[in-house]
Amino acid sequence: MKNSIAERVNDFLKNHPPFNILKADDLLEISRQVSIIYLEKDDTLFKKGDTFNEHFYMVRNGAITSFHTDSNNVQEIVNISDAGDIFGVRPLIAKEDYKLTATANEESIVYAIPINIFQAVTQNNASVYKFLITAFATNAYDPYTAEETGKIFADYLPNTSQDIVSFQTANYSKNPITCNLNSSLKEAAIKMSTYKIGCIIVVNDNTHPVGIITNSDIKNKIATGLFPIETPVTNIMTSPVITDKKDLTVADGQLQMIKHNIGHLCITKDGTVNSKLVGVLTHHDVLVTLGNNPSVILKEIKRAKRTKKLRTARLKANTLLKSYLEQNIPISHIVKIISQINDTVTARAIEIALKKMPMPPPVSFSWMSIGSQGRKEQLLFTDQDNAIIFEDVTEKNYEETKTYFLELAKLVTKSLNKIGFEYCKADMMASKTEWCKSLTEWKLQFDDWISNPDEKAILLSSIFFDYSTVYGNNSLVDELSDSIYKSLEQSSLFFKFLGRDALKNPPPLGFFKQFFVEENGEQKDLFNIKSRALMPLIDAARLLILSHNIKGINNTSERFEKMAEIEPNNKELYQSCSYAFKALLKFKTKQGLLHNNSGKFIKLETLTKEEKLKLKRCFKPIKEIQETLKIRFDLKNFM
Amino acid sequence: MIFDWLFKKKQTFPDFWNEYLNTFNKNKSNPEAISNTRFVAFDTETTGFNTKEDRILSIGAVSFSGKTIHVNDSLELYLEQDVFKPETVKIHGLMKTGSQEKIRELEAIKTFLTYIKNDVLIAHHANFDKNMVNEMLSRHGLGNLKNKFIDTGVLYKKAIHIIYRDKDKIYTLDELAKELNVPLEDRHTATGDALITALVFLKILGRLDKRKHLNWGYLMVK
Numbered sequence: 052m053k054n055s056i057a058e059r060v061n062d063f064l065k066n067h068p069p070f071n072i073l074k075a076d077d078l079l080e081i082s083r084q085v086s087i088i089y090l091e092k093d094d095t096l097f098k099k100g101d102t103f104n105e106h107f108y109m110v111r112n113g114a115i116t117s118f119h120t121d122s123n124n125v126q127e128i129v130n131i132s133d134a135g136d137i138f139g140v141r142p143l144i145a146k147e148d149y150k151l152t153a154t155a156n157e158e159s160i161v162y163a164i165p166i167n168i169f170q171a172v173t174q175n176n177a178s179v180y181k182f183l184i185t186a187f188a189t190n191a192y193d194p195y196t197a198e199e200t201g202k203i204f205a206d207y208l209p210n211t212s213q214d215i216v217s218f219q220t221a222n223y224s225k226n227p228i229t230c231n232l233n234s235s236l237k238e239a240a241i242k243m244s245t246y247k248i249g250c251i252i253v254v255n256d257n258t259h260p261v262g263i264i265t266n267s268d269i270k271n272k273i274a275t276g277l278f279p280i281e282t283p284v285t286n287i288m289t290s291p292v293i294t295d296k297k298d299l300t301v302a303d304g305q306l307q308m309i310k311h312n313i314g315h316l317c318i319t320k321d322g323t324v325n326s327k328l329v330g331v332l333t334h335h336d337v338l339v340t341l342g343n344n345p346s347v348i349l350k351e352i353k354r355a356k357r358t359k360k361l362r363t364a365r366l367k368a369n370t371l372l373k374s375y376l377e378q379n380i381p382i383s384h385i386v387k388i389i390s391q392i393n394d395t396v397t398a399r400a401i402e403i404a405l406k407k408m409p410m411p412p413p414v415s416f417s418w419m420s421i422g423s424q425g426r427k428e429q430l431l432f433t434d435q436d437n438a439i440i441f442e443d444v445t446e447k448n449y450e451e452t453k454t455y456f457l458e459l460a461k462l463v464t465k466s467l468n469k470i471g472f473e474y475c476k477a478d479m480m481a482s483k484t485e486w487c488k489s490l491t492e493w494k495l496q497f498d499d500w501i502s503n504p505d506e507k508a509i510l511l512s513s514i515f516f517d518y519s520t521v522y523g524n525n526s527l528v529d530e531l532s533d534s535i536y537k538s539l540e541q542s543s544l545f546f547k548f549l550g551r552d553a554l555k556n557p558p559p560l561g562f563f564k565q566f567f568v569e570e571n572g573e574q575k576d577l578f579n580i581k582s583r584a585l586m587p588l589i590d591a592a593r594l595l596i597l598s599h600n601i602k603g604i605n606n607t608s609e610r611f612e613k614m615a616e617i618e619p620n621n622k623e624l625y626q627s628c629s630y631a632f633k634a635l636l637k638f639k640t641k642q643g644l645l646h647n648n649s650g651k652f653i654k655l656e657t658l659t660k661e662e663k664l665k666l667k668r669c670f671k672p673i674k675e676i677q678e679t680l681k682i683r684f685d686l687k688n689f690m
Numbered sequence: 691m692i693f694d695w696l697f698k699k700k701q702t703f704p705d706f707w708n709e710y711l712n713t714f715n716k717n718k719s720n721p722e723a724i725s726n727t728r729f730v731a732f733d734t735e736t737t738g739f740n741t742k743e744d745r746i747l748s749i750g751a752v753s754f755s756g757k758t759i760h761v762n763d764s765l766e767l768y769l770e771q772d773v774f775k776p777e778t779v780k781i782h783g784l785m786k787t788g789s790q791e792k793i794r795e796l797e798a799i800k801t802f803l804t805y806i807k808n809d810v811l812i813a814h815h816a817n818f819d820k821n822m823v824n825e826m827l828s829r830h831g832l833g834n835l836k837n838k839f840i841d842t843g844v845l846y847k848k849a850i851h852i853i854y855r856d857k858d859k860i861y862t863l864d865e866l867a868k869e870l871n872v873p874l875e876d877r878h879t880a881t882g883d884a885l886i887t888a889l890v891f892l893k894i895l896g897r898l899d900k901r902k903h904l905n906w907g908y909l910m911v912k
Contacts, residue, residue, distance in 0.1 A: 054881075056876075056881055
């Protein structure tokens with residue numbers, strides 16, 4: 052008998068995984084046996100602890116909330132499924148009671164799919180099971196899939212990852228720095244300073260914790276003159292200390308700190324003051340575990356003693372980046388924070404490398420970031436581009452000095468690579484002899500590029516003109532900048548070359564309003580957002596700002612904003628360029644996070660219509676700015 | 691009395707009719723809770739609105755208990771009819787020689803009665819469908835439907851606050867579906883309309899049953 056409803060169910064199911072990979076006959080067979088369930092808002096389909104149903108479910112209309120209830124009856128939303136999402140798949144995978152409660156988030160219609168029939172049909176279908184297992188395993192909130200499918204419930208989704216972390220065992224410092232009861236405060240303070248720590252535990256002869264001295268104790272009791280510096284620690288310390296046992300969770304630790312209004316928790320063997328001190332949990336440790344706070348990440352970076360720690364910290368920045376993008380925090384703000392983190396990571400990597408060197412640097416030097424990190428536009432891990440300037444030395448010492456810095460650079464680039472910044476494919480790194488030079492050599496190098504512009508010179512200078520100091524002696528870089536700008540004043544040809552370079556990529560839309568995509572190679576049919584959309588804007592901004600002799604602004608959107616200030620009659624164009632750049636950068640970053648790469652190449656068919664329109668809107672200013680450059684630098688006959 | 695009448699003519703009725711009537715003898719004194727009752731929402735597509743002259747072309751029905759509609763327990767019948775009115779084809783899309791497998795009227799009656807048993811029937815503008823079916827039954831010498839009826843068109847008005855209620859307004863199924871946010875698929879096929887009616891009914895029930903004191907008397911057509 053004909054069954055129109057089954058056909059309608061079939062029409063819906065066939066568009067959604069895993070049903071889209073089933074054979075038509077099989078799917079129709081399943082569709083015939085589906086039940087349609089109507090749920091009012093807040094109706095419960097199954098509860099945590101219920102024995103499993105004979106069905107699993109797909110949302111037809113509305114949305115179903117799956118939440119977890121803890122022993123205190125606190126509900127935590129794990130997932131919100133909407134039209135086309137499956138849920139309640141636990142019985143399919145494991146015949147056990149429901150672990151979550153499913154409730155209608157709004158008035159909903161749900162298809163209940165009988166498990167026995169579904170299994171009979173899909174028995175040997177590996178891809179179906181792969182999908183189901185994945186769906187089951189990622190039942191926790193997953194920002195990737197949420198964003199990919201364009202279903203973001205940012206407005207009512209709590210950050211569940213943080214809640215899960217809260218119940219981890221706290222990661223306290225295992226070898227706390229201590230002093231004994233007879234020490235003087237000065238001795239204690241010296242120890243604190245040596246180990247770069249903010250607190251020291253005073254222990255008795257059995258290493259039971261007796262008291263604690265923190266930076267603020269020293270500030271409040273010594274610096275104010277209340278006690279002399281040689282006073283015994285017992286006069287200064289806060290006693291008794293609050294203790295806890297080894298296996299406390301982060302949440303417990305945090306609670307204790309709030310309760311007692313303290314920043315440090317002593318971990319002892321049995322959790323009381325009368326047992327051996329085994330560690331200290333600081334407020335900082337708690338924050339680090341809970342993560343996602345830029346100042347915490349920065350602190351963690353500054354304290355890192357090993358490259359591995361730096362990598363962990365930098366990876367946290369990626370999580371931070373993701374959540375910022377989700378929260379729609381202005382990209383200019385995100386860029387500032389992430390660049391700060393990148394710079395700090397680099398600086399710390401240099402400090403660590405310096406310690407490994409047999410001796411301190413013979414002369415002062417400056418570590419420059421060039422390219423995107425120099426422009427402070429690097430959001431994701433990309434290639435490292437860097438260079439060293441060192442102070443001029445006598446000819447006699449030159450070789451030795453250069454060798455020292457090359458060695459140093461090798462160590463730094465190696466650890467940066469470990470952290471996640473790939474080696475530069477064009478070898479533009481301070482560890483190469485061309486990019487590790489004395490100040491005078493650099494001045495000559497730039498002069499050469501400026502006065503003899505050719506393809507290669509332009510390519511290199513376009514990268515090197517976006518430099519910023521990350522570590523070391525700033526005055527070296529300033530001096531170089533002055534010299535460069537002086538040379539620029541005498542050369543108009545150089546600007547023409549830069550201008551030609553800026554125009555080498557035409558606006559990304561073709562005659563028929565089609566995106567220009569890569570025509571061959573591995574990236575065939577992909578849209579290169581970097582070279583087609585970002586680079587033209589970056590190049591244009593650099594050229595304009597250099598031609599105005601403005602130093603110290605390296606960031607593309609800031610350059611355009613500065614231009615808007617200088618040339619009020621072109622204000623709108625410059626502002627739209629600045630806006631377009633930010634939007635494109637955000638786009639690239641999101642794509643990069645999504646596909647876990649640099650986001651440079653975009654598969655156009657994965658974009659929604661809306662996204663494509665947004666992209667296209669950004670291209671208009673590119674075309675206009677290129678027209679402007681053409682006229683201003685008289686490039687028509689120069690191309 | 692009606693019982694005497696039934697008894698007298700009993701032998702001349704076909705078996706399925708007797709079985710249908712028998713279902714009403716059971717469970718008579720034991721009205722179930724609304725949430726456990728099996729309901730049948732149904733709809734007919736006809737050649738027109740004249741109960742005497744027009745004929746049923748298709749009957750669609752879905753059953754549900756609680757809030758769950760069972761797709762495998764739905765009914766979709768297409769009837770052979772001599773009466774044909776080309777002007778109504780544009781509404782229901784059923785052509786004289788359509789591709790659907792058609793059955794004779796008596797066969798349809800038998801299948802329909804076996805399907806609905808003594809369940810509560812729900813239809814939009816129920817009187818029309820009820821009269822159409824009753825007319826069809828009487829053409830074959832059978833009595834009227836004995837089932838309880840609920841009219842979603844009437845029921846909906848009860849769900850509107852008295853202040854906004856307009857007792858003379860006639861709501862179409864489209865208006866109700868739109869009002870209650872029911873997806874309009876397969877409108878003007880009997881089964882599609884039956885499903886829409888079922889969902890409309892469930893949604894109205896949800897609105898009426900906020901205070902959980904619904905009783906049968908309130909739901910039935912008076």
